[in-house]
Amino acid sequence: MNDDANDYGKHLITITQRPELVFAQGQGAWLVDEGGKRYLDLIQGWAVNSLGHSPALLAQALTQQAQQLLNPSPAFYNRPMLELAQRLVELTCMDRVFLASSGAEANEAAIKLARRWGQKMRQGAFEIIGFEGGFHGRTLAMMSASGKPGWERIYPPMPTGFPKARLNDIESVARAIQPSSVAVMIEFVQGEAGVNLADPGFVRELRALSTERQLLLIADEVQTGVGRCGHAFAYEMYGIEPDLLTLAKGIGGGAPLSALLCKERYNCFEPGDQGGTFCGNPLMAALGLAVLNEVCRDEFLARVRQRGHYLAAGLQKLAREHGLVGERGAGLLRALVLPGNHAEQIVSSARNLAPTGLLLNAPRPNLLRLMPALNITEEEIDQGLELLGRALTETLADALSA
Structure with missing residues (x-):
């Protein structure tokens, strides 16, 4: 040492x-x-x-892309960005992709998209129902969205609009739904809470309830996505399709990369609503494409x-x-x-x-x-x-x- x-x-x-x-x-x-x-x-x-x-696979992809193009800015297309987005759409039930750098950033984008949809389609509905024990990141909003005990006392006052239900208790979800509710955000496996798995029956009930009450179902697969649970994405284990999907961690294979995916009918951002200096940069996108092409076989x-x-x-x-x-x-x-x-x-x-x-x-x-x-x-x-x-x-x- x-x-x-x-x-x-x-x-x-x-x-x-x-x-x-x-x-x-x-x-x-x-x-x-x-x-x-x-x-x-x-x-x-x-x-x-x-x-x-x-x-070696990622070292090669990194070296090759670094010699060609690092970051032309998110105001322009680049080929790795387009190819990674296409590959994600091919592998999932989603239609659109926003690329970012961290899980918290992808989850923030999901919350923003859900609230934007609530403004346009649900008379301003904005609350995101989460779960006790959930973990969605370390920004202020994602700390509020998470269900980690004691976090509300670290940086008060905390952002509001994130009521909590209990994992595997569909009645607690039903009780949390209000006219202001716009989405439910779930990890199918709560990693930080101790690798707690959602019950398949509960997930099916949650999908049905969300559809019935016109709530978006947001799947936070920051930890479970890209092969971690033995499937390309954990939602495949449950036989349901979420409306929004977030990815990070494993998608970059060790590099900072994340993604928000959505179905076409929820693609409601307007130019300027969302962005980021490094969003979709070709260096990280090239790595993500290499990871997906290897892991998702x-x-x-x-x-x-x-x-x-x-x-x-x-x-x-x-x-x-x-x-x-x-x-x-x-x-x-x-x-x-x-x-x-x-x-x-x-x-x-x-x-x-x-x-x-x-x-x-x-x-x-x-x-x-x-x-x-x-x-x-x-x-x-x-x-x-x-x-x-x-x-x-x-x-x-x-x-x-x-």
């Missing part, structure tokens, strides 16, 4: 507690710090690196589903061996539920294993989240399970002896 690692932090605004290590290289499922220690990465930038660290998605089942079986085995609550998830977005609030200790223990570390995420005190590269191998999954087993043994033994 570089002895000066702490010096980097003193110049950064504090936003999180980072461990005292500096990563220098990454390849596939692995990261290497400045001291040469290797880590098997089951976080992958929070489900961002669809194809792992530094894939049938054989690739079939392997994601197979690897997801393989990882789930390994986690279930660990749960039985260590007396854990269990595991859940979809595809390669999975959670391991612990019997107590030991998640942070296990994350630290796994990272500090020698000679090889393991990178995990703890979105809740009693839960670990795993988001490996979509092309992770069975051998790497086995390595990860072995390392996780060691971290569980070490941490739970310490907890019992305390």
